[in-house]
Amino acid sequence: MKRKVINYAVAFFILLVLNFILPRLMPGDPLSAIYGEEVLVQMTPELKARLIERFALNKALWEQFASYILSLAKGDLGYSYYQNAPVSKVIFSHLPWTLLLMGLATVFSSVVGIILGIESGWRRGKLTDKTALTGMMVLSGFPSFFLGIVLLLFFAVALGFLPLQGAKTAYGKLTGGWFILDIFKHLVLPLTALTLAEIPANYLLTRNTMIINVREPFILTARAKGLSDSKIRYRHAGRNSLLPVVTRIGIKLGIIVTGALFVEIIFSYPGVGNLIYTSLLMRDYPVLQGSLIMVTVFVLLINLGVDLIYKKLDPRT
Amino acid sequence: MHIRYWEKLEKDPFGKTGLILVIFFAVLAAVAPFATQNPTAQTPLIFKPPSITHPLGTNDVGQDIWSRLVWGARTSFLVGLGVGVLSTLLATLLGASAALIGGWYEEVVIRTVDALLVIPTVILVILIAAFITPSIWLLIVVISLFRWQGGARIIRAQTLSLRKSMHISAAKSFGASTSYILFRHIIPDLGPILVVSFIYSCRMAIFMEAGLAFIGISDPSVISWGKMMHHALNFYYLDVWKWWLLPTGMALSAFILSFTLLSYCLEEAMDPRLGEGNA
Numbered sequence: 001m002k003r004k005v006i007n008y009a010v011a012f013f014i015l016l017v018l019n020f021i022l023p024r025l026m027p028g029d030p031l032s033a034i035y036g037e038e039v040l041v042q043m044t045p046e047l048k049a050r051l052i053e054r055f056a057l058n059k060a061l062w063e064q065f066a067s068y069i070l071s072l073a074k075g076d077l078g079y080s081y082y083q084n085a086p087v088s089k090v091i092f093s094h095l096p097w098t099l100l101l102m103g104l105a106t107v108f109s110s111v112v113g114i115i116l117g118i119e120s121g122w123r124r125g126k127l128t129d130k131t132a133l134t135g136m137m138v139l140s141g142f143p144s145f146f147l148g149i150v151l152l153l154f155f156a157v158a159l160g161f162l163p164l165q166g167a168k169t170a171y172g173k174l175t176g177g178w179f180i181l182d183i184f185k186h187l188v189l190p191l192t193a194l195t196l197a198e199i200p201a202n203y204l205l206t207r208n209t210m211i212i213n214v215r216e217p218f219i220l221t222a223r224a225k226g227l228s229d230s231k232i233r234y235r236h237a238g239r240n241s242l243l244p245v246v247t248r249i250g251i252k253l254g255i256i257v258t259g260a261l262f263v264e265i266i267f268s269y270p271g272v273g274n275l276i277y278t279s280l281l282m283r284d285y286p287v288l289q290g291s292l293i294m295v296t297v298f299v300l301l302i303n304l305g306v307d308l309i310y311k312k313l314d315p316r317t
Numbered sequence: 318m319h320i321r322y323w324e325k326l327e328k329d330p331f332g333k334t335g336l337i338l339v340i341f342f343a344v345l346a347a348v349a350p351f352a353t354q355n356p357t358a359q360t361p362l363i364f365k366p367p368s369i370t371h372p373l374g375t376n377d378v379g380q381d382i383w384s385r386l387v388w389g390a391r392t393s394f395l396v397g398l399g400v401g402v403l404s405t406l407l408a409t410l411l412g413a414s415a416a417l418i419g420g421w422y423e424e425v426v427i428r429t430v431d432a433l434l435v436i437p438t439v440i441l442v443i444l445i446a447a448f449i450t451p452s453i454w455l456l457i458v459v460i461s462l463f464r465w466q467g468g469a470r471i472i473r474a475q476t477l478s479l480r481k482s483m484h485i486s487a488a489k490s491f492g493a494s495t496s497y498i499l500f501r502h503i504i505p506d507l508g509p510i511l512v513v514s515f516i517y518s519c520r521m522a523i524f525m526e527a528g529l530a531f532i533g534i535s536d537p538s539v540i541s542w543g544k545m546m547h548h549a550l551n552f553y554y555l556d557v558w559k560w561w562l563l564p565t566g567m568a569l570s571a572f573i574l575s576f577t578l579l580s581y582c583l584e585e586a587m588d589p590r591l592g593e594g595n596a
Contacts, residue, residue, distance in 0.1 A: 011432040022448045141574025146566040254437030292444050
């Protein structure tokens with residue numbers, strides 16, 4: 001466990017170093033590389049002096065690094081001159097939408113993937129299993145952003161019964177139930193795209209584990225006890241097939257984050273993914289770096305959490 | 318583990334389909350200069366629906382979409398193969414050397430592997446690419462630098478167990494030379510792992526190149542499917558998506574699918590517990 005914590009610390013450190021070094025490797029004025037072009041518009045001699053002071057740019061490299069780490073430790077992610085707001089405030093205003101989208105997609109894709117995997121692995125080699133396996137293979141070929149585009153084109157553009165973009169109707173004065181319905185209508189397409197993209201990995205893993213588990217002696221024992229088919233399938237074989245899926249939630253999170261990034265961009269869903277995209281387009285480096293740090297910290301923390309849960313689930317480790 | 322790749326691929330419907338698809342795209346990429354018009358030439362014929370001269374119509378600046386689709390296959394292929402070769406090479410080099418040398422060197426490699434495994438790769442690449450808009454070659458290098466950890470971990474474990482395995486001590490006791498053991502035993506034994514890790518890297522790289530190009534991180538001098546899709550999406554309100562956006566997305570998906578099928582087929586061959594029966 002101690003080893004794992006150190007791994008996460010090393011991973012985080014690598015990211016910090018990259019974040020620190022990259023803007024300073026850029027040719028030209030490091031200030032515009034750190035703050036984006038936007039700062040030059042508002043630049044006054046006083047501001048420049050203050051920023052140089054703030055980043056210790058007139059000092060040695062290691063002192064710059066120290067001041068960078070120190071301000072991060074204080075929770076200061078910098079200031080966005082494009083958005084005219086502190087970076088942390090900008091990110092926190094986008095975070096809820098991403099959490100909503102990713103949380104629901106993780107739950108739905110896990111449930112659907114695991115159930116399909118259990119059923120498919122149980123019927124291994126039969127027609128239903130082969131059909132499901134082929135279908136999942138084809139689905140796994142579609143990148144999340146193309147799935148999103150296809151859904152957008154058919155349901156929002158061609159059929160027109162779901163909204164094209166955003167998370168809620170702009171300037172709408174909806175309240176109560178109508179407000180929730182509005183949010184739900186905007187969520188359906190991005191959520192479906194992300195869920196569909198995540199199902200195959202869960203399905204394949206569960207199916208493989210299920211195939212191996214079904215041949216184990218404890219299944220024979222369960223049969224000998226006269227348990228019903230569905231009880232053996234879910235309580236015995238299925239439950240034991242969950243373990244690798246749970247372990248992978250942490251690793252898969254990185255993939256879901258990436259998927260959410262693309263899906264949010266396609267549906268202009270106002271989450272962190274879309275924020276990363278706009279800050280990339282606008283060369284708003286403070287927001288870009290801040291968002292990437294936040295996302296990585298989030299992924300690392302969840303991984304740590306999964307490790308802790310896993311210890312409880314599987315006492316052998 | 319010695320696998321007869323060809324036999325396995327021929328017998329397995331997934332493997333066969335994957336192989337046919339890869340060959341199809343390889344041929345497409347190879348004949349690109351002969352089968353197409355100038356993919357970058359702009360003409361006054363904009364937004365034309367499919368016709369005999371333009372099988373997939375033309376885009377907003379009058380470029381032939383079919384030609385761009387075929388040239389895009391080259392970019393995907395190049396990035397896939399490049400990252401596949403480079404990252405597998407890195408994985409083998411670092412994984413095997415860690416197992417053979419041991420000591421603090423092994424510790425450093427393992428630590429780096431573990432740290433890289435938990436960072437979302439795409440995010441790192443976006444961060445780097447935001448500052449240095451990479452050329453296609455630099456992109457291959459950057460993706461490879463963050464794509465070797467998974468392979469290296471497996472290769473190290475496998476080399477460790479191989480070093481002590483029976484057939485290698487047997488070969489040694491018959492007086493086999495080190496190079497004989499290396500080429501007749503260690504490399505064929507690592508073979509399936511190297512092939513699967515190569516295919517995984519190809520798949521991941523093709524997806525990443527398209528994804529990055531889709532969000533605007535791309536070499537301006539190349540034609541990329543991701544860039545085409547992003548460009549086409551701007552005109553979603555016209556009918557052009559039917560022959561511009563959809564074929565491009567389908568091509569990308571089919572290409573990614575072909576690698577998924579191949580890796581699944583080979584993985585099944587490697588895991589005897591999954592390999593029995595007729596799945």
